[in-house]
Each structure stands twice: as structure tokens, then as C-alpha cells.
Amino acid sequence: MEIFEDSGGRASRVLQHLSRLEALYTDMLPGPDLLHGDWGCTPPPGENQSPRASDYWNAVKVTTTLNVIENIALLGLSFVSSKENYDIHKMYFIIFMVCSELYMVLTCLLLKDHKRRLTTPMEQLAYKKKKQLMTANLTSFFIALYFFYRHNTYCEPGSKFDE
Template sequence: MSLRWKMHQLPVSMPPERGGGCLFRLRFTTFAVGTVCCPLIGFIFCVIWSLLFNFQETTATHCGVPNYLPSISAAIGGETPQRYVWRFCIGIHSAPRLLVAVAYLNYYQGIHPTRPRRCFFNFLFNVLENICLLLLTFVSSTENHGIHKIAFSLFMFFSLSYMFMTVSIWKKSRRHFSSEERRSYSWKYRLAIFNLVTFVLALVAFYLHNEHCEPGVYTIFSFLEYLVVFSNMAFHMTAWWDFENKELVVLSPEEDKRI
């Protein structure tokens, strides 16, 4: 039996449907938002579990000053079961996220058919962000600090590049937006700016902690890290508006139904 993947109503050319049975149908909003919810749930679990059961281990600092929140690296990679929960959530969300990236590539090529290079680089940044997230997840800071640090730096570079290139693509078409598209663009723009500002503030807090080791500064750094993560997830969650009337369908051609 042969299968055909198809997403209804994407603004790209598709082969005509010749008939056949529908084996699977899912609203693309459910698929895209469910993909984002995997790391969201995993992250919240890791932070809460660390605070309740591994507070001393995950909030310890190199200079011994009081700290009240675990950093992301400590929460997701320092202790178990947090490490396994986070790896599981990131692992199962990665393949569907690549499908969402392909859907966005087709979507943007439909909006800007004369700018294929810009759309491709946007897709590339999205994929590389996902790959770097996988790398920094499965190579924790306690196992190999150097690789983890490089993976995180690349993740933030590709993440911010993807966000602002996405905003740029949307800005070119905003005069023709529907109300839902205007809302999506508005939130994308706000979240991209918010993500950049909180990331810069987190770097400042990290520098001050390492230089002066003042009590509570690392807590501020950790909280800003959380805001960076949540705003990144919220940016990807805007797929709810972008694919509101789309469906992911698995079809079996009519001639194969006898098999």
C-alpha cells in the first residue's frame, strides 16, 4: 500500500487528489502546537522537580553565593530523572518539528514566490536551530561542557536569525494580511524583540555573577534564561494562527485499497 502525505490549503501547487481512502487526518494547528508543547511540558517538569527534590545540587554556584533558581543546564542535564524526561521530550518533538519547518517553507514560498533564496535560508535556520537543540540536549554541560557551550551558542544564533528573518518575510506582505495574519505578525515581532532583549540581559547577569559573585545575581540570570526559552516556544506557537485552516492528511490511493 502506498501512502501520500498532503497538507490541505497550503498556498503551493499540489498534485490533484485522485480519490482514495483517508487513513489519518489531523488539524495542522493541533500538530504544530502539540509539537511545541513537548519541550514546554518537559521544561516545566524539569524546573519544578529540580526545585522540589534537587534544590541544593541544581542551585549550587561556583562561588557558593545564595541562589534560588536552577539554570537551564542544571535543570535539564544535571540530575535524573530530569535529564531523561528532557531528552525524551526533545527527541519526540524533533522529527515533527522538521515537518513544520517544511510546511513553513512551502507557506513562505507561496507568499514570496520571487524570493526563494530568502525562504530557503529561513528554512535552513529553522532546521539548524532544531539540530543544535538536539546536540545541547544530548550532550549535557556536565558530560562535555565545551560541546554543550558551542551547541547553545549556535542554537541562540540560529534561533534569533530564524526569528528575525521570519519577521522580515512577514513584513513584506503585511498590507495584504487577514486579521489572523496581522495578529500572527504582531506577536512574532514582539516575541523576537523580547527574546533578543532577555538574552542580552541574561548575558549581562551571567557576566556580573562571574565577575562579582553577588547573592541573587545568578537567580536573575536563571529567570532571564527561562524567559528566553518561553519566548522562543511562544514564537513557534504562532503556527496556531498561520495554519489555522490547514490539515495534515495521510491518503491511500483508491487503486491500493484492495491490498
């Protein structure tokens, strides 16, 4: 006990912070209400499932697969420079962009189908922000695609470095 007495009360403050963190973490864990609703109580794809639940789980699998492929392509982009091997770099970039955009759209569609499950104001705000970011990202992507096409087609200089 001498250690605690010499620490000037720091140990008790650490314990208080730890108990607050534990309470915060416990609040974030899914509770028994997770199993209520049409998506929480559906089993993984199998024989005893409604077609709607099976479609949902298939969409989740596709979305997860797209996210994994997106991350692998991003790793490929990081390790293969365009100067080193342009064709491989280009392939990784196309895969990354397609998977990233599809992942974003499918995630928003999955959340839209289960919008009534977004019960807290924070969840509703997160969904709203996700939709706004998806719209901005898709718009930016198509604008960049247009300028990339235009630059390659008409060989327009893009900056003072192209001179």
C-alpha cells in the first residue's frame, strides 16, 4: 500500500479513468436488442431463410469482398509505382477505384434498407454524412474521369511542368 500512498493519489485517478473507459466500452457493446428486428435475428444464408434475408446476406458478402479487394489493390498501388510498371499500376488503380465506389454505394444502399434501425441521433447523422460523402466522392470521381479522358484524348498540358 505504500506505493499508492507515495503516488500522491495518481493510482486512484488511474483507476477512475479505467472504470470510465470500461463503462464507455460496455455501452458500445451490442446488447440484447441486437437480436430484435428483421436483420438481427436472421441466420446466415441457409435453408431456413426468407429470400429477403438471403439477399441481404449476399449483399453483405459482396460488400465485404469489394472492401477486401479495394484494400489489396491499394496495397498494390503502394508497392508498384507507375514509373516502375505502368500497366500493373494502372490495373491496380482501376480495381481500387471501381471497388471503392461500388463499396460506398452498396454500403449506403444496405443502410438505406435498414434505416429504421438507425435509432440514435448519432447513427442518423453518420448515415446522412455517409450519403453526402458518397455523393461528393462519386461527383469528384466522374469529374476526374472526364478530365483524365480529355487530357489523354487531346493531349492538353495539365500544368507548367508539362512544358
